[in-house]
Amino acid sequence: VPGAVSRLAGPPRGWWAGDRFRSGSAAAGHTGVLSLEQEHRRRRTLLGRLAAVFYIGSGLLGLVTLPLPAPGLNRVATATVCVVALAAGVVIWVAPWGAWPRRASLWVVPPAFALIALANGYGGSDPHTYSVFFVVVFVWIGLAQPPGTSLVMAPLAAAAYLLPLLSLDGNTGPGLASAATTIPVCVLVGEGIAWGMVRLERIERALHRERYRAEQLRELDQMKDAFLSAASHELRTPITVCRGHLDVMDADAGAAEVRAVTKLVVDELDLMGRLVDDLATLARVDDRAMLSMESLPLDGFLSSVVSTARPLLGSRLLVDSEQTGMTLRADPQRLAQALLNLLQNAARHTRGDGPVRLRVHAEPLSWRFEVADDGGGLPPGEEQLVFEPFRIGSSPTGRTGLGLSIVRGIARAHGGESGVINRPGRGATFWIRIPL
Amino acid sequence: VKLLVVEDEPRIAAFLAKGLRSRGYDVAWASTGREALELGVGPGLSLVILDLRLPDLDGLEVLAGLRARGTTVPVLILSARGRVHDRVRGLDLGADDYLAKPFAFEELLARVRARVRPGTAAPAALLRAGGICLNEVFPATFT
Numbered sequence: 001v002p003g004a005v006s007r008l009a010g011p012p013r014g015w016w017a018g019d020r021f022r023s024g025s026a027a028a029g030h031t032g033v034l035s036l037e038q039e040h041r042r043r044r045t046l047l048g049r050l051a052a053v054f055y056i057g058s059g060l061l062g063l064v065t066l067p068l069p070a071p072g073l074n075r076v077a078t079a080t081v082c083v084v085a086l087a088a089g090v091v092i093w094v095a096p097w098g099a100w101p102r103r104a105s106l107w108v109v110p111p112a113f114a115l116i117a118l119a120n121g122y123g124g125s126d127p128h129t130y131s132v133f134f135v136v137v138f139v140w141i142g143l144a145q146p147p148g149t150s151l152v153m154a155p156l157a158a159a160a161y162l163l164p165l166l167s168l169d170g171n172t173g174p175g176l177a178s179a180a181t182t183i184p185v186c187v188l189v190g191e192g193i194a195w196g197m198v199r200l201e202r203i204e205r206a207l208h209r210e211r212y213r214a215e216q217l218r219e220l221d222q223m224k225d226a227f228l229s230a231a232s233h234e235l236r237t238p239i240t241v242c243r244g245h246l247d248v249m250d251a252d253a254g255a256a257e258v259r260a261v262t263k264l265v266v267d268e269l270d271l272m273g274r275l276v277d278d279l280a281t282l283a284r285v286d287d288r289a290m291l292s293m294e295s296l297p298l299d300g301f302l303s304s305v306v307s308t309a310r311p312l313l314g315s316r317l318l319v320d321s322e323q324t325g326m327t328l329r330a331d332p333q334r335l336a337q338a339l340l341n342l343l344q345n346a347a348r349h350t351r352g353d354g355p356v357r358l359r360v361h362a363e364p365l366s367w368r369f370e371v372a373d374d375g376g377g378l379p380p381g382e383e384q385l386v387f388e389p390f391r392i393g394s395s396p397t398g399r400t401g402l403g404l405s406i407v408r409g410i411a412r413a414h415g416g417e418s419g420v421i422n423r424p425g426r427g428a429t430f431w432i433r434i435p436l
Numbered sequence: 437v438k439l440l441v442v443e444d445e446p447r448i449a450a451f452l453a454k455g456l457r458s459r460g461y462d463v464a465w466a467s468t469g470r471e472a473l474e475l476g477v478g479p480g481l482s483l484v485i486l487d488l489r490l491p492d493l494d495g496l497e498v499l500a501g502l503r504a505r506g507t508t509v510p511v512l513i514l515s516a517r518g519r520v521h522d523r524v525r526g527l528d529l530g531a532d533d534y535l536a537k538p539f540a541f542e543e544l545l546a547r548v549r550a551r552v553r554p555g556t557a558a559p560a561a562l563l564r565a566g567g568i569c570l571n572e573v574f575p576a577t578f579t
Contacts, residue, residue, distance in 0.1 A: 229517075232516070233489065233516045233517075236516045236537055236538060237445060237447075237448070237516065237537075239537075239538045240448055240516070240537040240538040240539070241445075241447040241448055241451070243538045243539075243540070243541075244448060244451035244452065244455070244538075244541060245450075245451045247451075247455065247540065247541030247542070248451050248454050248455030248458065248541055250458070264447075268447075393445075396447070
């Protein structure tokens with residue numbers, strides 16, 4: 001496939017891929033790799049559970065160590081604080097952190113400080129033990145919250161560290177010294193971890209993007225294989241037919257048989273020629289750069305299309321265009337080819353000598369070309385599929401199975417679109433919309 | 437000798453039927469997989485020539501369907517899918533022979549002959565009469 005490599009280097013696309021990567025739903029419906037949003041939700045839940053473990057663990061630790069001898073320990077108050085911590089831990093465990101935004105979990109921090117301060121205020125005489133709790137809180141902040149949060153939380157932590165010292169008897173010197181080293185260390189740890197997390201998330205996002213692209217490329221590659229296999233099948237069939245008919249022609253075949261086989265071979269060669277032409281067209285059809293856009297007088301353009309289509313359709317072609325003196329911007333050759341493909345398609349499907357209507361009308365932002373036949377229409381559900389390459393096999397009676405794919409490609413190259421209004425059993429109206 | 441040609445493309449079926457009939461075979465034609473499943477279990481059938489690309493069923497499904505219906509009629513796959521892995525798959529699924537399109541008609545005939553022989557030990561191409569044996573394919577060879 002010419003240009004396949006350069007196409008793959010850009011955003012995944014390819015004329016063999018049809019609609020797969022054009023709609024946003026492709027990304028939304030993507031499975032196989034866990035989406036980043038799902039993963040972040042999981043992480044928020046996990047961090048909420050970690051906070052809960054901290055609350056429950058601290059509460060349990062306090063209750064377990066309550067009977068140990070400690071001078072100046074207010075056992076009733078400490079037990080109350082521990083029970084409150086346990087209860088808060090249970091609430092935090094069951095809270096739906098995954099459904100809430102990331103910032104929401106910041107609310108678990110101030111109560112933690114308050115409980116540490118209370119326990120410290122009612123507790124023993126050694127404030128050094130409490131520095132461990134602060135470090136744990138800041139590690140959690142670093143993991144769960146964006147950079148800067150630790151810095152913002154530092155005054156709160158300092159207050160929680162220092163206020164209980166006022167209620168303690170005796171020398172507050174060791175407590176102050178401990179706070180002066182612990183709080184800056186906490187901020188450093190928290191900010192350091194947050195900084196690392198930001199970088200990790202960036203790498204993670206990039207990795208996800210790459211994985212998604214790789215997945216897309218793999219699918220694209222499969223579709224390309226399927227397309228190539230269909231194309232080679234279509235090209236092989238005429239060869240098989242020619243070779244078969246020539247093989248089975250007897251050496252003493254009559255003139256009539258020779259004539260019949262010759263005609264058949266010529267028809268098949270014509271079909272191959274058309275197939276190759278259409279494949280070549282399709283390969284570059286949705287490339288905008290290949291268009292030569294011009295300002296076209298609509299009337300002149302339509303009459304040239306009609307004069308080309310007349311030999312094919314004769315008086316069955318009815319043209320309906322009330323616009324006069326208007327112009328449109330398009331590549332005249334390509335747009336004419338799209339309309340001719342639609343007219344040929346309609347001619348094949350309309351009943352007997354039924355009419356084929358070509359209609360042009362102006363929409364607010366575009367021109368709409370419609371080709372209507374009153375044939376059998378499409379089977380319901382086939383409306384989008386008919387635009388896929390080789391949806392219908394080629395035949396020596398004229399079609400290659402690529403005509404509508406080319407129409408779609410041309411419409412898209414113009415920034416427009418194509419479609420069909422299907423009336424099963426009563427006909428179909430194919431349309432192209434070209435922006436003004 | 438009765439053959440069934442399963443081929444959705446009438447242009448190919450036409451010359452297959454013509455060529456095989458001119459060699460004296462009795463040819464039936466099925467253009468869809470369902471038709472093939474109906475005709476493929478009929479009595480007196482000596483060989484099925486099966487295309488893999490059919491409008492309703494995949495040719496390999498037809499093959500599996502025939503085998504599931506208990507018929508042991510030889511099946512020759514005639515397909516545009518000619519890669520090694522396609523051939524191996526077809527043969528593994530119970531086909532007796534595989535020929536890729538486009539093909540030489542002579543080769544198809546030779547393969548058909550090989551399959552419709554009553555037994556590989558005594559090829560149909562050998563005519564026996566008493567102690568004399570005539571090889572139809574190589575008429576100069578007497579054994």
